[in-house]
Amino acid sequence: MVVALELNKHSKYTMLTRYLHAGIALGAVYQLATSLILLPPDEKGSALGHSMMEAHELGGLVVAAIIIAHFIWSLLLRKECSSSIWVLSSLGQWRSAFFLIPNFLYAFIGKLKLPEPGNSLAKIVEMLGLLVMLFMAVTGIAIWVNLPENNLADIPKEVEFLMYIHSLASKFLWAYIIGHTCMVVAHIRAGDAVIKRISPFHNEVNTDK
Ligand code: HEM
Numbered sequence: 001m002v003v004a005l006e007l008n009k010h011s012k013y014t015m016l017t018r019y020l021h022a023g024i025a026l027g028a029v030y031q032l033a034t035s036l037i038l039l040p041p042d043e044k045g046s047a048l049g050h051s052m053m054e055a056h057e058l059g060g061l062v063v064a065a066i067i068i069a070h071f072i073w074s075l076l077l078r079k080e081c082s083s084s085i086w087v088l089s090s091l092g093q094w095r096s097a098f099f100l101i102p103n104f105l106y107a108f109i110g111k112l113k114l115p116e117p118g119n120s121l122a123k124i125v126e127m128l129g130l131l132v133m134l135f136m137a138v139t140g141i142a143i144w145v146n147l148p149e150n151n152l153a154d155i156p157k158e159v160e161f162l163m164y165i166h167s168l169a170s171k172f173l174w175a176y177i178i179g180h181t182c183m184v185v186a187h188i189r190a191g192d193a194v195i196k197r198i199s200p201f202h203n204e205v206n207t208d209k
């Protein structure tokens with residue numbers, strides 16, 4: 001564990017952050033993929049749809065544990081660290097994120113270089129993404145706890161509401177995942193070693209790019 005918590009010599013992401021991120025990234029893709037096929041518990045339909053609902057529930061509980069662990073870990077981290085949730089409470093970070101927005105727009109039309117990975121805008125958006133995942137996990141657990149074991153045809157109003165906000169928040173998750181993945185691809189095309197910075201399977205980052 002001591003080794004896992006040690007900061008990598010060339011990067012600001014600790015090994016623990018990298019493993020937790022890998023869990024969240026794989027978990028988000030799995031949850032989104034199963035959600036495309038699942039049938040809500042109160043709907044009649046194919047056996048595949050119901051099996052996917054169960055796979056989504058079981059997988060969701062594992063993913064929820066990883067997200068809660070990442071959230072607690074990002075609460076414990078120092079303010080200056082990129083993986084800390086506290087960036088959201090820093091006015092300075094919001095200000096510099098705001099001023100970076102035009103740079104991003106110019107970078108997309110090829111007029112400017114892409115801002116360095118780990119900039120204020122990226123930190124803020126990534127932490128908002130983490131909060132969306134946390135919200136999905138908490139509402140998912142609440143659905144699981146309150147879902148009646150029998151008589152799924154008659155779901156209580158409060159569970160219906162939880163399912164509604166779980167489904168609403170999933171639109172933000174799709175937007176986040178698509179945006180985050182596009183940024184990763186843009187950084188890779190610009191020659192930034194972003195995958196090496198976050199992958200738990202790379203211990204060294206080529207600082208020369
Ligand atoms: C909902 C799912 C995801 C969330 C909430 C998320 C969140 C984050 C966060 C918070 C960071 C900063 C490091 C940390 O504190 O963990 C980060 C960095 C990163 N993520 Fe994700 N991520 C998700 C999915 C993905 C996926 C699917 C990929 C692969 C395309 C990916 C690739 C990366 C990369 C390459 C970085 C490093 C950026 C840098 O160098 O600063 N992430 N992500």
Ligand code: HEM
Nearest residue numbers: 031035040057060061063064136137140141144163167170
């Ligand atoms: C932990 C991360 C989770 C993620 C990222 C996630 C994601 C999603 C997504 C994207 C949908 C589809 C919404 C739609 O298209 O309308 C969905 C639906 C659903 N999820 Fe999750 N989920 C998670 C955890 C859970 C857990 C633990 C449960 C436990 C019961 C659960 C129960 C459901 C149910 C019942 C639906 C159907 C809601 C409806 O369509 O009315 N989810 N989830």
